[in-house]
Amino acid sequence: MNISVIGCGYVGLVSGACLASLGHHVMGVDVDQARVESLARGESPIYEPGLSELILAQHAQGRLCFTTDIGRAFRESETIFIAVGTPPAPSGGADLRMLFSVVDDLVRMVDGPKTLVIKSTVPPGTGEQVAARTAAARYPIEVVNNPEFLREGTAVQDFLHPDRMIFGANSPRGLEALREIFQPLIDRGYAIFSMSRQSAELTKFAANAMLAMRVSFINELSLLASAIGADIESVRVGIGTDRRIGPSFLKAGVGYGGSCFPKDVAALEYQMRQVGIEPCLVAGVEKVNQRQKLIFAQRVLAALQGVQHPQVALWGLAFKPDTDDMRESPSIPIARTLAAGGVALRVYDPQAMDNARKILGDAVQWSRDVEDCTRGVDAIALVTDWPIFITQNWARMAAIMRGKHVFDGRNCLASGKVAAAGLYYHAVGRPELAPGAGRPGSMGVIPSG
Ligand SMILES: NC(=O)c1ccc[n+]([C@@H]2O[C@H](COP(=O)([O-])OP(=O)(O)OC[C@H]3O[C@@H](n4cnc5c(N)ncnc54)[C@H](O)[C@@H]3O)[C@@H](O)[C@H]2O)c1
Structure with a gap:
């Protein structure tokens, strides 16, 4: 054809x-x-x-x-x-x-x-x-x-x-x-x-809103987990293994981005209002998402209070790994909030540097690679879970940093390895780990019988 x-x-x-x-x-x-x-x-x-x-x-x-x-x-x-x-x-x-x-x-x-x-x-x-x-x-x-x-x-x-x-x-x-x-x-x-055409159109909106809602649900719960000392990663596994719930799109982090979820959730909310339906649930999805990005940036700023001329390495810019797409990427508000808070930012992404330059311009320093990005910084803030970040040598990173803070915005790093390298590990909705600390009893599977 x-x-x-x-x-x-x-x-x-x-x-x-x-x-x-x-x-x-x-x-x-x-x-x-x-x-x-x-x-x-x-x-x-x-x-x-x-x-x-x-x-x-x-x-x-x-x-x-x-x-x-x-x-x-x-x-x-x-x-x-x-x-x-x-x-x-x-x-x-x-x-x-x-x-x-x-x-x-x-x-x-x-x-x-x-x-x-x-x-x-x-x-x-x-x-x-x-x-x-x-x-x-x-x-x-x-x-x-x-x-x-x-x-x-x-x-x-x-x-x-x-x-x-x-x-x-x-x-x-x-x-x-x-x-x-x-x-x-x-x-x-x-x-x-x-x-019907109408049902097909609504199916697409419903799929994106449902996935975005799951992300916002776990992210909202991650705030409670932090407040009471629970581990959202354990909760995720605990609920995700229930076949009625399933494991996808339940990872706590800095929130979703991309060209689809934010705009489709907003358009669904708009259309519901247009036809006279109060979008009680849908309206909360993007609100939670916006808040999640800001809370992450504010946690980084709080940890660096009192540091002279603070520097942060932003690991990852694309809205998710394996793409160069920067549309609605959480890295943008996070970078802007950190910069507004007086932090000098060094950034690196394996694929999205060219697209990101058009958005962030001179507000950040552009790095050649992970080491170049991390040398001399007070904290690492991981925003995109590219494999290259997950497999870093933490002893090496600790050696080239000035400070000791690692913020894992995707709960993707091996927390024990980060802490064993003498660094503070801060995740989303998980108890913080001090240098040298392990995570006792985390997510162990208890054999039956
Ligand atoms: N990106 C995704 O992951 C994804 C997934 C599913 C659905 N969608 C939907 O698919 C649609 C396209 O998304 P995208 O990410 O590919 O967008 P995009 O912005 O990457 O691509 C759109 C292209 O259309 C071109 N264009 C605009 N007006 C044109 C015209 N009059 N004639 C010819 N070309 C024209 C633009 O130059 C651009 O290259 C959107 O509705 C989006 O919501 C996107």
């Missing part, structure tokens, strides 16, 4: 390359000329494991190409995926201007019957609005919704091995079109659930 994917960002690029790998002929379209030029050379403009290799391979097979010419893409494909951004509007709702501009282009230029697949995350009811716009076109345009559940860092894998695919269609023809596109994955046994 000839498919065009409008928007070559994290979702559009991965979708386009993966659809090509399923045998379709895919044309990726973006308004960003530089992005299209680098893609035409076979270079991925984003860091995503396995994506560059996939783009190169599909390009070489002649199944994947890129252009800025949206009219050509419309003419040469029967199916059009929209994967443009749907960022937050000042109201808190989703800004759908980029999406509607593509829809209006299609209505103007359409030269035959088409299927329009909305891949971008959109508020429930958007498909209706799109269908109302396309109704004026000269040829029929079947509007369907196919929300994307990929995670940055494992996006290619997630697209090609989905837990399930959601087909949102309000007509048998729309459903059939989606089936045809994804037949290779259906043949491999991956589950599909067909439902």
Whole structure:
């Protein structure tokens, strides 16, 4: 099938390359000329494991190409995926201007019957609005919704091995079109659930809000754990092993970030208010998340009170490991709060330095590597759990630091090793460890019988 994917960002690029790998002929379209030029050379403009290799391979097979010419893409494909951004509007709702501009282009230029697949995350009811716009076109345009559940860092894998695919269609023809596109994955046994467009749209919002809610739930409990001397890591294992609850998205830390959870939770909250429902639960999710980042930064500042010209190494900038994505990263408010508190910041991230520079500019010192970042600092504040941080040699780190504080914002470090190196270990919702201290009886499994 000839498919065009409008928007070559994290979702559009991965979708386009993966659809090509399923045998379709895919044309990726973006308004960003530089992005299209680098893609035409076979270079991925984003860091995503396995994506560059996939783009190169599909390009070489002649199944994947890129252009800025949206009219050509419309003419040469029967199916059009929209994967443009749907960022937050000042109201808190989703800004759908980029999406509607593509829809209006299609209505103007359409030269035959088409299927329009909305891949971008959109508020429930958007498909209706799109269908109302396309109704004026000269040829029929079947509007369907196919929300994307990929995670940055494992996006290619997630697209090609989905837990399930959601087909949102309000007509048998729309459903059939989606089936045809994804037949290779259906043949491999991956589950599909067909439902109305509105339900598909709401399913995506519900999934993101549920995951964000779990993170905020454990983070709120981590505050209580700290206050009463409990260990949130033990609590996490204790509840996560209950099959009704499960272990995912229950790790206490500095809060979630990224381009999806914050904006989708805000858009859900906004839409509920719009239809007259008080979002009692949903409204608390982002509030907890904001507070969690500030509390972490304030704990670092409190530990450094009285230190002359305090210096902190910020380990990690991306909103999570295995991506260069800085959108809504917790590192941004944490860095800004520390800097406002008079701390000189040295920062390092394995992939996100270029993107982070555009946001943090001269407010921080940019390091070459972990050692360069850590030399002479009074404290380490780990914000992103990249493996390179988890596997550090703590005796070496202790030797090059000026102070002795390690703040583990992801509860990912081996606390005993940090303390054994003569450092203070401060986690999220866990008792603090003094230099040389162990963690008695933590998370041991008591054998039955
Ligand atoms: N990033 C994720 O992990 C993820 C996961 C699931 C769903 N989503 C959703 O997918 C959508 C896209 O997210 P993203 O992270 O890929 O965004 P992105 O910002 O990385 O990519 C969007 C791309 O669209 C391009 N674009 C904008 N207007 C255009 C137009 N008129 N014509 C052609 N190209 C245009 C931009 O230049 C950009 O390259 C959003 O709705 C998002 O919520 C994202």
